Amino acid sequence: MTLPTITAAQITKHVTPMDAVKALSTALEEGLDPAASHLRTSTSTAHGELLYMPAEAGSHAGMKFLSVAPGNTKLGRERIQGFFVLMDAETLTPRCLVDGVELTKLRTSAVSALAASKLASARSEQLVVFGSGPQAKAHIAAIRAVLPTIREVIIIGRSGPREEALAAWAIEQGLRARTGHAVAAKAALRHADVVVCATSADEPLFDASWVREDACVIAVGSHHADRRELPGALLTRAAVVVVETRELALREAGDIALAVEESAITAGSLVTLDELVRGEVSLESTGPRVFKSVGQGWQDLIVAAEIARRVPQAVKRYPVGDTALARR
Numbered sequence: 001m002t003l004p005t006i007t008a009a010q011i012t013k014h015v016t017p018m019d020a021v022k023a024l025s026t027a028l029e030e031g032l033d034p035a036a037s038h039l040r041t042s043t044s045t046a047h048g049e050l051l052y053m054p055a056e057a058g059s060h061a062g063m064k065f066l067s068v069a070p071g072n073t074k075l076g077r078e079r080i081q082g083f084f085v086l087m088d089a090e091t092l093t094p095r096c097l098v099d100g101v102e103l104t105k106l107r108t109s110a111v112s113a114l115a116a117s118k119l120a121s122a123r124s125e126q127l128v129v130f131g132s133g134p135q136a137k138a139h140i141a142a143i144r145a146v147l148p149t150i151r152e153v154i155i156i157g158r159s160g161p162r163e164e165a166l167a168a169w170a171i172e173q174g175l176r177a178r179t180g181h182a183v184a185a186k187a188a189l190r191h192a193d194v195v196v197c198a199t200s201a202d203e204p205l206f207d208a209s210w211v212r213e214d215a216c217v218i219a220v221g222s223h224h225a226d227r228r229e230l231p232g233a234l235l236t237r238a239a240v241v242v243v244e245t246r247e248l249a250l251r252e253a254g255d256i257a258l259a260v261e262e263s264a265i266t267a268g269s270l271v272t273l274d275e276l277v278r279g280e281v282s283l284e285s286t287g288p289r290v291f292k293s294v295g296q297g298w299q300d301l302i303v304a305a306e307i308a309r310r311v312p313q314a315v316k317r318y319p320v321g322d323t324a325l326a327r328r
Contacts, residue, residue, distance in 0.1 A: 003094055003095070003097050004095075004097070005096065005098075005099075006096055006098045006307060006308065006311050007099055008099040008101065011099060011103065011307055011311065012102065014311045015306065016145065017106065017110055017113060017138075017141050017142035017145040018145045018146070019306060020106050020107060020109075020303045021110045021113050021145065021146060023305075024107075024110055024111060024114050024302055027057065028274045028277040028278065032057055032302075033274065034244050034245050034248075034272065034274055034296055035245045035247065035272070037055060037245075037297055037298040038055060039248070039251075040052070040053050040223070040297065041053075047070075047071055048067060048068045048069035048070060049068050050067055051065070051066040051067070052064075053295075053296075054297055055296075055297030055298045055300060057089075057298055057302060059089050059090075060086060060089055060301055061088070061092060061301070062084055062085055062086045062087050062297075062304055062305075063084070063297075064082060064083075064085075064103070065082045065084075066080055066081065066100055067081050068080050069081075080101055080104060081100065081101060082101065083098065083099060083100040084098040084100050085097060085098075086098060086301075086304050086305060096308055098307055101134075103300060103303060103307065104295075104300070105134050106307075107299045107302075107303040108135060108220055109135065109138035109143075110142055110299075110303065111244075111273070111295075111299055112142060112218045112220055112291065112293060113142035113146045114146070114273070115242055115293070116143055116147060116194060116291070117146040117147070118276050118283075119216040119240070119276075119283070119291060120193060120194050121193055121214060122147070123149055124149055124193035124194050125149055125151045125152065126151070126152045126191050126192050126193050126194075127140065127143055127144075127150050127152070127154070127193070127195075127196065128154045128156065128189060128192040128195045128196070129153060129198065130185075130197045130198065130199050130201075130205050130229070131156075131157055131196075131197065131198035131199040131221070132158075132162040132163045133162070133198065135198040135220060136157070136166060136196070136198045137166055139196045139198055139218075139220075140166075140170055141173070143194060143196065144173070144175070150194070152176040152177070152178075153167075153170050153177050153178075154177075154178050154179070154183050154192070155167055155178070155180065156185055156188065157179075160181060163179040163180060163181065167179050185205070186210050189206060189211055189215075190210065191212075193212075193216065194215065194217075195211065195216070195218065196218045196220070197217070197219040197230065198220050199221045199229060200221060200222065201221060201222075201227070201228075201229050202222075202226070202227040202228070203228065204228060204229065205229050205230075206231070207233075208231045208232075208233035208234035208237060211288050212288070213286060213288065214286075214288070215288045215289070216288070216290075217230065217234065217238075217288055218290075219255050219291070219292045220292075220295075222254065222294075223253070223294035223295060224254055225250075225257045225258075226254050226258075227254040228254040228258055228259075229255060230255045230259075230290065232259040232264030233264065234288060235256075235264050235265045236259075236265060237287050237288055238265075238288050238289065238290045239283065239285035239286055239287035239289055240271050240283060240285070240287075240289050240290070241265060241269065241271065241290045241292070242270075242272070242273055242281075242290065242292070243256060243270050243273070243291075243292050243293075244272065244273050244294065244296050245272055245296075246270050246272065248294060249294070250267060253294050256270070273291075
């Protein structure tokens with residue numbers, strides 16, 4: 001029996017970044033514990049890796065299956081592909097399939113936006129984004145949703161045409177936009193209120209001294225312990241370093257694990273996202289405020305459930321294993 005499938009176009013039409021941010025915030029405020037979330041499983045293949053991310057929360061359970069093929073960019077295909085299976089928590093009956101690429105873009109940027117809403121100045125005007133791919137675009141939309149005072153974005157990527165295309169899109173959204181070809185990273189960071197790093201880099205993207213004392217810096221580029229986008233010295237300067245969970249950060253976030261290894265920070269100084277959202281953290285110290293995300297299954301589950309709730313096509317379901325249908 002086939003399952004209803006929610007497409008990327010349906011997600012874009014019916015679910016806003018703020019819808020996803022609010023769903024994630026509510027889940028954490030109501031007591032969801034990210035530390036209890038199932039860990040991601042990764043399997044290497046000849047041309048990339050396969051990721052499996054199970055989750056359970058409230059009345060829903062689910063699994064996200066993703067493939068990551070770095071070489072796809074040159075082939076004109078998506079680097080990340082996959083889908084999410086949303087299930088009933090009690091019976092584990094599949095309810096629908098959700099496009100995994102659009103879900104990943106939406107939930108990753110929404111998690112970042114949730115953190116930014118707590119860490120960045122409410123008067124933030126300038127956003128600098130390292131990267132020019134799908135996550136860069138998703139983050140511009142999500143950060144602007146929670147920080148409507150953002151007026152300008154500077155896009156710093158490795159591909160001139162992609163930078164220009166993303167800048168053109170940002171201008172269509174009512175923002176002033178420039179690219180890294182027009183503005184050097186050092187000059188851009190001197191005025192940046194919010195910095196987003198959404199790249200596949202394995203070495204720091206900039207010098208720690210370039211970042212403003214009151215800036216909010218968000219890194220989402222990788223979930224590998226040997227890769228980093230942020231210099232350890234930035235974490236040393238930071239007023240607060242926020243992660244999803246301490247264990248996960250040390251296991252999968254190179255930005256964090258390498259900084260701890262270098263004694264730039266200590267694991268005990270890390271603050272978790274749920275603590276931040278529930279107001280259990282003091283943000284009075286001066287220095288940059290940093291959020292490093294590697295992604296967790298519960299985030300996909302919460303956002304997938306919100307998508308299924310909002311997309312009309314997902315209301316009419318023909319679930320696998322339905323006993324009434326089985327008797328016919």
